[in-house]
Amino acid sequence: MASKQNPNNPTYFPFNKLKDLLHSEKIVCVLGYGLSEGYAPHYYDIQHGAWSSVEKALLLKPFSNQQHFEMVLNWFNWRRAGTKTKESIMAFNEISLLRTCFNISVGTQNVDGLHRINNLDNIYELYGCVLDTRSIRNENLDLQDVEKQSDEMQKYADKRLDDSQTDQRQLPDVDMFGWNSKANARADFLKVAIEAELIIKIGSDDFLSPFSEMNINNKKPSLKITSDCIEFILDSHLYKLPLVKIEEHLNDAVEGIKIPVKTIADVIKYLYTIYR
Template identity: 25%
Template sequence: MLAELPPELIVHVQHATTLLRTAQRVCILTGAGVSAESGIPTFRDKQTGLWSQYRAEDLASPDAFTQNPQLVWSWYQWRRQLVQDKKPNPAHYALAQWQEYITLSQSAQQLTLITQNVDDLHEQAGSTVTHLHGHLGRNRCSQCDTPYIVPTLSAADQVNFSIDLLNCDQCGGYIRPDIVWFGESLPVNAWQTAEDAAANCDIFISIGTSSLVYPAAGLAHLAQKNGATLIEVNPNPTPNTIVNITLAAAAGVVMPALLQGIIDSCPTPKD
């Protein structure tokens, strides 16, 4: 697997693997680039079809929902249809296998996985993950925040992508996606988990994200301030001077190679 990579990348992967073998606490932040490798358009991609006349930023806000809840709900139902058949890629599986390996080998290493993505590909792969920006597949009341499960279409549990507005059973308010919109705060518990992991890690890895957009970008700076080594996995590296190791390739290429290097250097998992 490693031998298939370009020589310069092999050197950087080996360097990163050496550090990861002895790291006690690892914090990983994933972004849109990881999901893009599974065919999910990034939030910044140009809209297509009926939505080409809109910018995503103009639809993902409390004001937009207040002004035209039907429009915003319809857009999110369209987005849900786009991702319903998408599957985890090798990067998702490598991260899940890494977590599993830590458990099976009874390793002292702690790995905290944080994502800015709103899909469930990490969960599909088997990972335990903290979502900073919410979940595309979940809903809640726009007034009282009560969680809401959209009824399925049939006993076969077919997903309901109806664009009809729904009302809360508790207060009657409109149901909205459980997503963090522009102008809204990140979930308190999720952000606390992310901050604690970043502040106390030996190695911070950003995968498929520039780590330039706040507040998530603050995690890398927090880790660096507390002495962590920063590793970036991104085919298009960002001009971020605090990164120590740049692995300029797709996450689906790099992460399996990193995982294999870690496993090959460690004792066989205990029974």
């Protein structure tokens, strides 16, 4: 039904192999901002953006400067205000059902909390979640890289907001400024991902965890779900199945009313409808 993306060897989409892999004992699903886009319009680019590193925290010091603390908190509040928490996102519903049907461990690169709001709980939050807070009282920066432990950084790390202020000072519980590292959660999920027989990607970023920490030579089978198609990588070959073909395959297999396939949620639903 679909051609392998290899002009020298066109063939059918390997439906049976995908079915076998979906029934594997170990599968991981990685969620990313592509799933939240439109519902959380302001991207929390804390992983590699303006506030991601210890060096940048030297310029903006929310742990020792009250004005900077308020700037950071207001930045998060602005993003929270733009997040559409009252709208149900069907894709999260379908991911929950997919996890129920198959043995899938789910991790999210997002910190926006939309997975929780849409009842997708008990997953790996690889960079934390803005719906939780953490007190900065008596906190020290988590200096993960020994080379970054300069005299200047050590001097800064010892400076806290004074005790009369810190009792009330909390920031979102996310990994930022080299502080509040979620390295343990990422390490736990990385172990699961390395052992997995199939990786499912939904709106995820290959430059973030767990992919940023995996061996680039690891040719593990993967299934990427987009709003246009599914992309299935198997034995170093890429197979694509566009929405129109997904819809045909679904409706050939399901008797009765025709089922449209127009969104990411529809594609996810197709997986557990056809392959469970």
